[in-house]
Amino acid sequence: MADPKADATSGVHDATAPGRSPLADPAARKRLVSGLESRPGSAKPDAILSVDTIVRQFGGVTAVDVDHLEVQRGIITALIGPNGAGKTTFFNLITGFDRPTSVGSGASWAFNGKTLTKTTATSAARAGMVRTFQLTKALSRMTVMDNMMLGAQGQSGESLARAMFAPLWRRQESEVEEKALALLDRFKLLAKKDDYAGSLSGGQRKLLEMARALMTDPTMIMLDEPMAGVNPALTQSLLGHIQSLRDEGTTVLFVEHDMHMVRHISDWVVVMAEGRVVAEGEADTVMADPAVIDAYLGAHHDTDLGADDFEADEMKAQLAAEVAAEEKEGSA
Numbered sequence: 001m002a003d004p005k006a007d008a009t010s011g012v013h014d015a016t017a018p019g020r021s022p023l024a025d026p027a028a029r030k031r032l033v034s035g036l037e038s039r040p041g042s043a044k045p046d047a048i049l050s051v052d053t054i055v056r057q058f059g060g061v062t063a064v065d066v067d068h069l070e071v072q073r074g075i076i077t078a079l080i081g082p083n084g085a086g087k088t089t090f091f092n093l094i095t096g097f098d099r100p101t102s103v104g105s106g107a108s109w110a111f112n113g114k115t116l117t118k119t120t121a122t123s124a125a126r127a128g129m130v131r132t133f134q135l136t137k138a139l140s141r142m143t144v145m146d147n148m149m150l151g152a153q154g155q156s157g158e159s160l161a162r163a164m165f166a167p168l169w170r171r172q173e174s175e176v177e178e179k180a181l182a183l184l185d186r187f188k189l190l191a192k193k194d195d196y197a198g199s200l201s202g203g204q205r206k207l208l209e210m211a212r213a214l215m216t217d218p219t220m221i222m223l224d225e226p227m228a229g230v231n232p233a234l235t236q237s238l239l240g241h242i243q244s245l246r247d248e249g250t251t252v253l254f255v256e257h258d259m260h261m262v263r264h265i266s267d268w269v270v271v272m273a274e275g276r277v278v279a280e281g282e283a284d285t286v287m288a289d290p291a292v293i294d295a296y297l298g299a300h301h302d303t304d305l306g307a308d309d310f311e312a313d314e315m316k317a318q319l320a321a322e323v324a325a326e327e328k329e330g331s332a
Contacts, residue, residue: 023074024247029267032075036268038281041068048073048220048251049094049129051109055102056089056275063089064100065275071220076242076252078266078283080259082296086275087255088134091224095131096121112219128219134228134255136205140198144189144208147197148180149173151215180215187211187241203234210241221245223254227261239265259287271295 023029036042047070056064064086071077079087092098096119100107109116111129119127139147184190187207192200197208206226213221226238242265246252256262262269263283271279271286273295279286286292 020247021074021249023249029075032072033267033282036072036281038279038285040277040280042070042280044070044072046073047071049109049111049253051094053102053106054090054093054100054109055105055107056086056093056098057101062275064093066090066272066277069270069277071251071253072268073251074246074249075267076246076254076265077268077270078262079253079255079270079272080257080262081272084274085272085295087272088224089275090272091131091222091255094124095129095222096124125216125218128217129222130213130216130218130220131222132206132209132213132224132226134224136202136209140196142197143194144184144197144200145177145180145193147208148184148193148212148215149176151180151212176215183211183214188237201231201234203230203238206230206238207234207241210238214245218250220251220253223252225255225257227256227258235261263287 023032032045036044049069049071051066051069053068054064054066055062079090081087089098093100094109094111094116096116111124111127114127116124116127116129124130139150142150181190181193184193187210189204189207189211192204197205200208206229210221210223210226223242226242227235230238239261242252242254246267254266266283269279269281269283269286270277271289271292273291278291278295279289281289
């Protein structure tokens with residue numbers, strides 16, 4: 001597998017080119033994040049997503065308990081943490097696939113200036129916040145092209161009344177088809193357009209899901225473990241697409257466990273543990289934070305559990321047992 005760091009630095013785009021974001025320039029991103037405070041819930045100069053008092057409980061277990069979180073517009077933010085930290089549940093809550101327990105008790109979140117409290121998955125997507133899933137949701141018995149066409153919003157042909165009159169939707173459908181073909185070409189899936197989605201490899205399904213998400217023209221895309229189960233041959237392709245999205249102005253928030261990839265592709269890192277945000281900052285700073293190390297390795301990760309200590313304790317126990325046995329024989 002090629003080095004993501006090399007890929008990230010060798011594919012730098014001209015930020016002044018048409019369709020490029022000013023934050024496509026690594027120096028501009030560095031200046032931006034260097035001015036941010038490295039602490040949980042830190043304020044961002046241009047937050048596209050702002051979350052307050054999001055709590056989700058399952059019985060007596062609190063899966064998510066986020067007091068405040070802001071996501072900076074136009075950069076790649078990684079959401080990391082050990083298994084069970086609440087990352088996917090958090091995604092589900094803010095995208096309308098689940099409801100916070102704290103609804104009516106202070107829970108609120110806003111995206112791109114619009115309040116999304118009590119939102120649905122449909123309204124979140126229409127607002128421009130689109131997510132993918134750790135387990136891909138491709139419609140396996142439909143073709144790759146049909147999957148793509150379904151991703152477009154506001155299609156006139158979806159109305160029963162308008163569907164009866166082809167002139168009302170035919171031109172729009174041609175435009176949607178043209179857009180879908182362009183995205184499939186970009187994601188190297190054009191040759192698969194007539195294949196059933198279920199016949200694709202795991203990595204190709206990840207690419208399809210990302211391409212389908214782009215059919216909605218999202219302002220922010222949320223990727224839940226985009227590299228999970230992906231063949232190393234496709235990993236570099238996925239990394240390149242994520243960087244391209246950022247360079248074109250799309251905000252990216254992604255969950256990932258591969259710390260090597262997080263370190264070299266993310267501009268900002270948020271760490272969750274036991275449902276709470278425990279750290280924020282640039283990758284190198286966060287990964288040296290004692291709270292982050294404890295979250296991944298346990299609070300006693302620095303305790304010496306060497307063989308010498310174990311053998312000494314075992315010897316003491318053996319001697320104590322022998323003394324007790326002798327005392328028992330002497331009293332008999």
